[in-house]
Amino acid sequence: MxxxxxxxxLDSPLSPAASGTADGALRSARRGGGAAHRAPxxxxxxxPNGRKGAKAPGQSAWWALLFVGPTGIGLAIFYLWPALRTxxxxxxxxxxxxxxxxxxxxxxQKLLSNPALGQALANTAIYTLISLLGIPLAMVxxxxxxxxxxxxxxxxxxLYFLPxxxxxxxxxxxxxxxxxxxxxxxxxxxxLFGAHGTSxxxxxxxxxxxxxxxxxxxxLGQNVVIFLAGLQGVPAEMLEAAELxxxxxxxRFIHMVIPMISPSVFFVSVMSIIGSLQVFDxxxxxxxxxxxxxxxxxxVVYLFYEAGFINHDxxxxxxxxxxxxxxxxxxxxxxxxxxxxWVHYE
Amino acid sequence: MSELASPPVPAVAAAAAAPSAGGRGQRTTSGREVxxxxxxxxxxxxxxxxxxVAMVFPFVWQLLTSFKNFAGATAIPVQxxxxxxxxxxxxxxxxxMPFGQMFVNSLLLTVARTAGQVVLCTMxxxxxxxxxxxxxxxxxxxxxxxxxxxxxxxxxxxxxxxxSLGWLDTLKAIIVPxxxxxxxxxxxxxxxxxxxxxxxxxARLDGANQWQVFWRVMLPLAKPGIIxxxxxxxxxxxxxxxxxxxxxxxxxxxxxxxxxxxxxxxxMTNYPVLMAxxxxxxxxxxxxxxxxxxxxxxxxxxxGSKG
Numbered sequence: 001m002x003x004x005x006x007x008x009x010l011d012s013p014l015s016p017a018a019s020g021t022a023d024g025a026l027r028s029a030r031r032g033g034g035a036a037h038r039a040p041x042x043x044x045x046x047x048p049n050g051r052k053g054a055k056a057p058g059q060s061a062w063w064a065l066l067f068v069g070p071t072g073i074g075l076a077i078f079y080l081w082p083a084l085r086t087x088x089x090x091x092x093x094x095x096x097x098x099x100x101x102x103x104x105x106x107x108x109q110k111l112l113s114n115p116a117l118g119q120a121l122a123n124t125a126i127y128t129l130i131s132l133l134g135i136p137l138a139m140v141x142x143x144x145x146x147x148x149x150x151x152x153x154x155x156x157x158x159l160y161f162l163p164x165x166x167x168x169x170x171x172x173x174x175x176x177x178x179x180x181x182x183x184x185x186x187x188x189x190x191x192l193f194g195a196h197g198t199s200x201x202x203x204x205x206x207x208x209x210x211x212x213x214x215x216x217x218x219x220l221g222q223n224v225v226i227f228l229a230g231l232q233g234v235p236a237e238m239l240e241a242a243e244l245x246x247x248x249x250x251x252r253f254i255h256m257v258i259p260m261i262s263p264s265v266f267f268v269s270v271m272s273i274i275g276s277l278q279v280f281d282x283x284x285x286x287x288x289x290x291x292x293x294x295x296x297x298x299x300v301v302y303l304f305y306e307a308g309f310i311n312h313d314x315x316x317x318x319x320x321x322x323x324x325x326x327x328x329x330x331x332x333x334x335x336x337x338x339x340x341x342w343v344h345y346e
Numbered sequence: 347m348s349e350l351a352s353p354p355v356p357a358v359a360a361a362a363a364a365p366s367a368g369g370r371g372q373r374t375t376s377g378r379e380v381x382x383x384x385x386x387x388x389x390x391x392x393x394x395x396x397x398x399v400a401m402v403f404p405f406v407w408q409l410l411t412s413f414k415n416f417a418g419a420t421a422i423p424v425q426x427x428x429x430x431x432x433x434x435x436x437x438x439x440x441x442x443m444p445f446g447q448m449f450v451n452s453l454l455l456t457v458a459r460t461a462g463q464v465v466l467c468t469m470x471x472x473x474x475x476x477x478x479x480x481x482x483x484x485x486x487x488x489x490x491x492x493x494x495x496x497x498x499x500x501x502x503x504x505x506x507x508x509x510s511l512g513w514l515d516t517l518k519a520i521i522v523p524x525x526x527x528x529x530x531x532x533x534x535x536x537x538x539x540x541x542x543x544x545x546x547x548x549a550r551l552d553g554a555n556q557w558q559v560f561w562r563v564m565l566p567l568a569k570p571g572i573i574x575x576x577x578x579x580x581x582x583x584x585x586x587x588x589x590x591x592x593x594x595x596x597x598x599x600x601x602x603x604x605x606x607x608x609x610x611x612x613x614m615t616n617y618p619v620l621m622a623x624x625x626x627x628x629x630x631x632x633x634x635x636x637x638x639x640x641x642x643x644x645x646x647x648x649x650g651s652k653g
Contacts, residue, residue: 060477063556067473071466072485074526079492082503089502141397147390158639159398162405165635165642167585169606170624174408176610177617183420185407217401225643278496281587285607288614304498309592314502321499328496 090318100314107319117323119295120303124327127212127299128276134216135268138223143253145224146231157228161221168218172285175214176201179286201286204296211282211297218282219275223268230264231257259344266335266343273331277324280305300324408628412436412621419617435622442612442619444598445626448605452627455521455590455601456583462525463579464572471534472560472568476543486535492528501592508593519593520601524583530575537571538564570644577638577645584631602627 090107092100111117141160145153163171178186181199190197200210234257242252258265280301287294298306300320308317411419415432418425439445473479474486504523513519541564549563565572587603594600597608609623635642 060556061479064473064477064479064482067469067477067556067560068479068485071470071526071531072489074466074523075489075492075528078504078507078523078526079500079528080488082500082507083492083495085503085506086499141394144390144394147387149386150390151386152391154639156394156398157643158636160401161643162401162632162635165581165631166405166628167587167603167606167624167631169585169587169603170628171404173606173610173620173624174404177411177419177621178404178407180615180617183422183424185424188422188424217404220401274496278498281603284587284591285610288610301498305588308502309505317502321496321502324496325499329494 086318086321088318089314090322092315092318094312094314103315107315111316111319111323116295116298116303117300117320120298120300121327123208123297124277124279124299126208127215127279128273130209130212131215131219131272131276132269134220134223135265135272137216138220138268139227139258139265141220142224142227142231143257145228157221157225160224163218164221166218168281169285171214171218172282175210176286176288179210202291202293204293207287207291207293208297211279211286214282214286215276215279219272223272226264226268227261230261234260262343263345266339270332270335273335274328277328277331300327408621408625411617412625414618416616416618419621432618435618436626438613438619439609439623439626442623443605443608445602445605445623447598448600448602449626449630451517451520451599452584452601452603453630454517455524456580458521459524459583460576460579462521463527463530464575466525467527467530467534467575468565468568468572469560470531471536472538472564474531474535475538476546476564477556489528489531493532497588501589504589505592513593515594515596515599517599520590520599523589524586527579530579533575533578534568534571537568541567573641574645577642580634581631581642 089100091102091104093103093106094100144150145156178184179200181187181197181202184197184200186200187197198206200206239252239256242256247255278301279299283297283299283302284305287297301324304317304320304324307313307320410426410428412435413431413433414425414428415430418428418430418432470489474482474489500523508514508519511519513522545563545567546559549559554562585603586601587607590601590604591607594604597605600608606624606627609620613619
């Protein structure tokens with residue numbers, strides 16, 4: 001929706017509609033199935049674009065094959081088939097010499113009784129919860145950027161967006177240095193206030209939080225841009241009317257602005273959760289090998305990587321991947337179920 | 347449930363497809379907010395600048411450290427300005443690993459994936475939006491299912507495929523799966539769905555075939571969608587780490603992202619060298635971003651919104 005709203009705010013006052021519908025697209029995309037299945041039926045009647053082509057359907061099918069074929073074949077080979085194969089692998093055990101045998105549910109049973117999975121799930125959950133704090137933070141920044149008559153908005157936006165275009169591996173390396181316990185600049189800064197830092201990334205109590213803070217820092221700009229686009233669709237007249245009625249800026253923001261941009265908030269939280277549940281790059285590079293705090297930051301994807309590509313235990317890795325899939329599906333379904341309570345589409 | 351039916355983003359593409367003449371000027375008029383109209387809201391500036399410091403400081407620190415020597419980087423209290431200026435760190439990055447080759451690899455994989463996705467996703471997206479063919483719904487459903495599944499689910503078999511093709515440690519292995527994108531196809535489909543089809547019909551009446559309609563009429567109109575897809579793919583390709591990490595072990599075949607993980611292994615705490623390396627890996631994308639800010643910000647937001 002954001003380009004929608006950005007563009008709309010540039011060209012026409014259409015953005016509220018745009019954000020509503022585009023989030024609708026997301027909604028149906030995530031729900032997948034039913035929507036897609038029914039789509040063309042309705043397209044024929046409801047949309048002006050869905051009319052039958054002028055050409056005979058037989059000829060059109062050959063063109064369609066030409067247009068869809070390459071992507072279809074590529075996706076089938078590199079994505080669809082691998083997903084099915086991973087499902088199969090999760091029921092097998094790979095021997096030391098590469099042969100594999102069917103073991104039924106054994107991988108899942110072992111996995112569920114393995115405390116490492118519980119720990120990884122807990123770590124991932126904590127990481128996800130902390131990174132959700134980035135959403136209100138982005139809302140505040142976006143609201144400030146949207147202040148009437150603010151000069152330098154473009155420059156601010158650019159600077160807040162900078163980490164979004166930066167390679168996560170590079171981000172991780174820089175923050176490793178900042179967090180260093182002996183001579184890191186963070187601890188020296190805290191020292192100015194008489195506080196004593198720790199070795200943030202090797203201390204099991206702080207490592208996960210430290211990484212999550214970097215995750216928030218790195219993703220803030222993207223969320224700010226999305227919220228800013230949503231905010232620009234909030235009609236000024238309404239806010240001015242509320243102002244005349246004596247509502248202060250904070251009240252107006254909480255009771256009027258947030259409900260009006262709730263589709264953006266919903267979208268950002270769905271994407272943040274999906275992204276956080278899959279965090280890997282930051283953990284991998286910031287922690288490094290032999291870090292004593294590793295057990296307290298290993299996320300589900302890290303566990304998957306370790307099982308599949310370091311220990312070469314494909315069966316376990318495949319089972320972990322399916323646990324992750326279920327986790328993401330459950331979280332997404334829950335969010336869609338809850339959205340009725342707080343997301344307002346026009 | 348029927349959002350997909352009626353084009354979900356009519357206003358998007360209608361607004362986006364129209365050449366955006368109004369540009370910056372209008373933004374201030376439509377930007378309105380919470381805080382009252384004063385001359386300049388200095389309190390707001392103060393908070394925003396504080397935030398900017400937090401956002402930019404790591405980059406400044408990275409830059410400064412890359413010119414320090416080891417003693418300077420680990421000095422207590424902190425050394426702000428490098429003393430002495432040490433320019434050898436950048437050379438050390440190239441001594442430690444084939445960094446130039448890694449740069450070329452990153453560039454090649456980014457260009458190849460982006461070109462591939464733009465061509466393939468645009469074609470497939472157009473077909474789903476405008477053509478009628480048997481099994482369209484089922485095929486589209488399969489595309490969507492790829493979109494919804496976490497990427498880790500594909501990695502083990504993708505690796506097996508590369509292994510059996512003998513492609514491990516080649517650029518091909520990194521590039522090829524990234525040529526195909528369910529996300530890109532979905533993005534472009536939504537874009538085409540939202541475009542009016544009078545032009546297409548006019549072209550058909552003039553005797554143009556499907557390819558000509560697509561190539562001459564629709565593609566030029568789809569530019570905003572293509573820009574969004576390009577920005578998204580470029581960023582993802584340049585920064586992508588897990589898949590290249592899995593399929594490469596030869597440094598000469600690695601992209602910069604994986605190269606950086608190697609550099610960390612080699613120079614554990616030699617921060618000046620690490621900062622020089624990470625700076626070199628970051629600069630190209632930052633420079634591109636500076637020149638194409640508008641496209642980046644719109645593209646990210648636009649493509650993100652369809653994810």
